[in-house]
Amino acid sequence: xxxxxxxxxxxxxxxxxxxxxxxxxxxxxxxxxxxxxxxxxxxxxxxxxxxxxxxxxxxxxxxxxxxxxxxxxxxxxxxxxxxxxxxxxxxxxxxxxxxxxxxxxxxxxxxxxxxxxxxxxxxxxxxxxxxxxxxxxxxxxxxxxxxxxxxxxxxxxxxxxxxxxxxxxxxxxxxxxxxxxxxxxxxxxxxxxxxxxxxxxxxxxxxxxxxxxxxxxxxxxxxxx
Amino acid sequence: xxxxxxxxxxxxxxxxxxxxxxxxxxxxxxxxxxxxxxxxxxxxxxxxxxxxxxxxxxxxxxxxxxxxxxxxxxxxxxxxxxxxxxxxxxxxxxxxxxxxxxxxxxxxxxxxxxxxxxxxxxxxxxxxxxxxxxxxxxxxxxxxxxxxxxxxxxxxxxxxxxxxxxxxxxxxxxxxxxxxxxxxxxxxxxxxxxxxxxxxxxxxxxxxxxxxxxxxxxxxxxxxxxxxxxxxxxxxxxxxxxxxxxxxxxxxxxxxxxxxxxxxxxxxxxxxxxxxxxxxxxxxxxxxxxxxxxxxxxxxxxxxxxxxxxxxxxxxxxxxxxxxxx
Numbered sequence: 326x327x328x329x330x331x332x333x334x335x336x337x338x339x340x341x342x343x344x345x346x347x348x349x350x351x352x353x354x355x356x357x358x359x360x361x362x363x364x365x366x367x368x369x370x371x372x373x374x375x376x377x378x379x380x381x382x383x384x385x386x387x388x389x390x391x392x393x394x395x396x397x398x399x400x401x402x403x404x405x406x407x408x409x410x411x412x413x414x415x416x417x418x419x420x421x422x423x424x425x426x427x428x429x430x431x432x433x434x435x436x437x438x439x440x441x442x443x444x445x446x447x448x449x450x451x452x453x454x455x456x457x458x459x460x461x462x463x464x465x466x467x468x469x470x471x472x473x474x475x476x477x478x479x480x481x482x483x484x485x486x487x488x489x490x491x492x493x494x495x496x497x498x499x500x501x502x503x504x505x506x507x508x509x510x511x512x513x514x515x516x517x518x519x520x521x522x523x524x525x526x527x528x529x530x531x532x533x534x535x536x537x538x539x540x541x542x543x544x545x546x547x548x549x550x
Numbered sequence: 551x552x553x554x555x556x557x558x559x560x561x562x563x564x565x566x567x568x569x570x571x572x573x574x575x576x577x578x579x580x581x582x583x584x585x586x587x588x589x590x591x592x593x594x595x596x597x598x599x600x601x602x603x604x605x606x607x608x609x610x611x612x613x614x615x616x617x618x619x620x621x622x623x624x625x626x627x628x629x630x631x632x633x634x635x636x637x638x639x640x641x642x643x644x645x646x647x648x649x650x651x652x653x654x655x656x657x658x659x660x661x662x663x664x665x666x667x668x669x670x671x672x673x674x675x676x677x678x679x680x681x682x683x684x685x686x687x688x689x690x691x692x693x694x695x696x697x698x699x700x701x702x703x704x705x706x707x708x709x710x711x712x713x714x715x716x717x718x719x720x721x722x723x724x725x726x727x728x729x730x731x732x733x734x735x736x737x738x739x740x741x742x743x744x745x746x747x748x749x750x751x752x753x754x755x756x757x758x759x760x761x762x763x764x765x766x767x768x769x770x771x772x773x774x775x776x777x778x779x780x781x782x783x784x785x786x787x788x789x790x791x792x793x794x795x796x797x798x799x800x801x802x803x804x805x806x807x808x809x810x811x812x813x814x815x816x817x818x819x820x821x822x823x824x825x826x827x828x829x830x831x832x833x834x835x836x837x838x839x840x841x842x843x844x845x846x847x848x849x850x851x852x853x854x855x856x857x858x859x860x861x862x863x864x865x866x867x868x869x870x871x872x873x874x875x876x
Binding site for chain 2 (some may be wrong): 373401435487490491494498528
């Protein structure tokens with residue numbers, strides 16, 4: 326199981342050469358009205374080495390908008406102990422001569438487990454990207470904010486041995502929040518995009534940084550009618 | 551909307567806890583819980599205990615980290631049954647000792663704290679004082695001894711046991727840290743160390759959150775250092791850890807300049823199972839001492855003083871060393 330998982334991860338990284346951070350990266354300049362479905366795959370650094378898969382549905386609306394769901398998991402021997410799922414929407418809110426402004430909002434459920442604790446969190450993520458989008462390529466800058474709104478802590482017996490008085494349960498106020506900023510770009514051909522984005526991550530106090538203070542993502546999208 | 555409703559449903563069923571309230575996720579410090587054993591010295595309250603005859607030669611135990619606590623070193627209480635006064639204290643901002651802002655930490659403050667702890671427990675100027683330091687604690691012990699020619703004679707140290715100090719020159723410390731904290735990016739250990747960052751963030755004065763998160767980070771130990779198991783602890787000190795690493799990066803300290811004058815024998819211990827340390831690093835780090843005994847403890851890694859195999863191999867040599875100098 327351990328070996329198969331490592332092989333799978335390596336295959337994803339090299340076959341699709343991706344990193345996709347935070348949410349699906351798309352060339353809005355090549356997305357056509359009749360293309361209703363978009364599937365994307367990605368891998369890279371997003372608070373760990375991660376890989377993921379997402380699906381978007383292109384709404385029939387005046388404003389180009391996608392509803393999407395996403396699932397990602399960090400590398401490791403224990404399957405599905407850590408994961409992140411997202412559901413939300415992305416929309417092209419501004420367009421002028423290939424200069425576009427893309428906004429996205431997602432609800433998040435994520436899970437983390439180590440020998441000391443299992444964390445389950447509900448949160449949200451907001452991002453905007455603005456750049457130049459042509460049918461064959463695009464380049465943009467992006468900023469985002471990821472908030473862990475409320476988290477459930479369940480500690481193991483190992484932790485309780487060290488600290489018996491600990492309290493399991495739902496914790497608030499918001500247990501975490503990070504800003505991210507960076508650049509994204511890519512190339513499109515036929516129904517596919519290969520995308521790349523990279524940037525930095527900063528805690529919400531603008532002073533602290535996570536252990537991996539950056540993200541790097543390579544993604545592949547395929548669009549269907 | 552569905553997500554928001556779901557969250558409200560789940561959380562409404564239970565009383566919510568506040569993440570930065572002391573005592574919820576991490577133990578309270580001595581300034582928050584007066585039932586904990588403590589001493590007040592050098593404008594701070596320290597979690598501290600002492601065992602054994604009060605007038606006997608003193609062994610001051612210095613824990614690692616920085617930012618750990620002395621819980622994993624409590625086996626050293628055994629020296630008390632051999633006629634020693636054994637003093638344990640959580641260093642400033644670590645364990646259950648009082649927390650402070652990052653800006654106050656300096657090496658001189660750490661030396662002053664150690665000197666104050668010694669003075670607190672010392673019953674006479676002729677009472678001998680030994681230091682027993684592990685990892686960062688061994689670095690602190692050596693750095694303190696390095697300052698001693700400038701101190702009055704009452705603060706002299708009569709001997710020291712140094713267990714795998716990372717280095718006494720900052721370059722050696724950096725090299726050791728790189729070797730000892732190796733993680734494979736695709737490993738569960740690495741993910742355990744970093745993935746939690748999106749769940750928990752804390753401001754620099756939110757010590758409860760930062761200490762809890764630091765505990766999650768440091769619980770994912772590299773197997774390179776050969777530890778037998780997970781070390782028991784009360785609470786990690788995240789801010790003090792950051793502070794001393796920043797001091798090291800900024801000042802690139804060299805804590806060896808006066809150690810050639812320390813002619814009393816030092817017992818320098820390294821472990822067989824710590825692949826990041828080894829004989830060559832032990833020889834390099836201990837080379838500054840003109841009079842030393844190098845001892846390799848078998849069947850143990852960096853946690854040589856905490857579990858049966860390491861302790862049973864190390865204790866007799868340490869006891870013999872202290873007895874030779876008492």
